[in-house]
Amino acid sequence: MKFCSECGSTVTTAVPAGDNRPRHVCTACGTIHYQNPKIVTGCIPVWAEQVLLCRRAIEPRKGLWTLPAGFMENGESAQEGAARETLEEANARVRVEQLYTTFNLPLISQVYLLFRGSLEDTDFFPGEESLEVALFREEGIPWDELAFPVVRETLKLFFQDRHSGVFVPRVGDIRWKSDRRGEYQVRMLDGERG
């Protein structure tokens, strides 16, 4: 941030009184511009044994498959956002059920909330951000062509839980290994694996 969104003056970086970390502070009006993590909301749309995935038409990870998800908008709930993203990316109507995975991505300051959901019909087609939208059975999931670690981890848990018949809400952290791009580490709240 270079300029204050309140008055247009330049901002500086300083630790405000009573705070413990550097913030963008306006040199003229004194407004402190806090920057906090963003919430990404989305869902796992299910139709019988199949899960709906979208192939991305936009960067990052263009051409790879993902669950419908995106940044939450002001004025909506996380579950409303999940349904909206499913409609925008796949033109699919979904009944959002329970929260399933919560993943923290501290290195990019994002929190993913992914809900389980039921498709209301199969009249879906690609939205502007998707090249293709399709239903996949577990054996057909394109594991090597998934866009994001959070999608891979959520789908792994989803099929694991579906086999056991009980969907357990999960919380985990995903961090990339600094030395090798693409490799990442997952730490679930109830254990660790990588």
Ligand SMILES: [Zn+2]
């Ligand atoms: Zn200002």
